[in-house]
Amino acid sequence: MDDRERQWRVSGYSGSGADCVAVAFGTRVGARDSKNPRGDAPGFPTSSWPAFGRALTR
Template sequence: MAKVEFSGGTWRKSSYSGGGNDCVEVALLAERVGVRDSKNPDAGALSVSPSGWRGLLGTVGRD
């Protein structure tokens, strides 16, 4: 599996994170979405497709 480079993206946290360090950060690129632990950003990132990311958001956003 090829390693995805996220240096071109800007990592950001949700505005709902409350300023703590207990959330994930997301970087949006043209072909991939990176997700990483805000407490340990150097540990690596999960790489998902944009459609996979939309699917995840749609699933966790349901009540």
């Protein structure tokens, strides 16, 4: 996925945004380290996003 053109979002709970994951939504969901915006940004199907969120809360 071409992540440079996407609008990346960081949670409001992240404070300064220095230690969190940024996500971008499109035909796939991209995830990247907010400290390394030029690094790898794996993408996965948008249908997987709810399961990803549930896994984080466990």
